[in-house]
Amino acid sequence: MPSPGDPRGADGGLRRVPVQRRSAERLARILDACARELDEVGYERLSTRAVAARAGVPIGSVYRFFSDKRAMTDALAHRNLDDFLHRAAARLGEPATGADWRTAVDVLVDEYTAMKRTAPGFALVDFGVPGETNEDLADRLPALLGDRLTTDAADPRLRLALVVAVETADAALQLAFRTAPAGDPRVIAETKQLLRAYLGTVMA
Template structure:
């Protein structure tokens, strides 16, 4: 982002722009996304879009970061609920469930989620240790654990893309297999 909002009014304008960006992505995809269309949909002058973003790439990057923050917030709330369990295996289920819920319901998430298609998910992997806290049985500074988290996130991303490729609500069988895959792989590092 070119400029972070300072006042409440600017923050609200930025949120309207990102909401409009998400809806435009759902309707036309990334190739048809334009800053002008986003400005019209958000009900703001085009200059307001350019005040925050240099181009559509910067705008979608900001949407991806907001998606990541929303995902982590939602997962954190779920992980704090009683009955979730204190171990990392239950956390895997929560993370996959929250991701699939957002894939089904969050505007723009189906295309962008945490970054443009083909980009890495390192931001998510870097933020998982703080989210998982004591559920993570290894030292987050350990290179092997860091690598395992990156591989697990990338594997989950690929498997969940498969789950949603032909079924907009997600293939339940592929989603269940994704959870098994993650538990088996992470078990080699966390058990």
């Protein structure tokens, strides 16, 4: 299900959007298989044939949804982003969660690191095909933050700051997981502090 503020929805690289439950379940199995293959063989060695075999579907079923492995991985990235935003929205909606943007920053980092530890394929393909930017996430953050924003969501300075913050967080958290399998808590804490300090230059 698309999250609020998503300009394209969760379709990603899909050739066709499933309308029947059986077709949707088959697509989910293909993406699940893609994620697990990514963990085992990486992006370069990923193949649509191996994904089909792992998912227990004919290769034609994969090509019914995707033109190639890049489109399949792109769809997985969009699903990851939707899952992440739904998880973050649920946390931000809890009564015990603070109502300011600094608390939201901590929640976003916590949910990202939780998915990094547990979601298949997420370590390699979080919100985009390897080597791509994370601008989709930056575009969707204003809707997620909602009333927590202290500046106009249409302000181009905020848009730029969110892009820089997302890319910076991505690099810092890659470092956290490179130095410790579960994520170095010191680097994660420094990442939160860095983001709060930087975003404070555009949000009071």
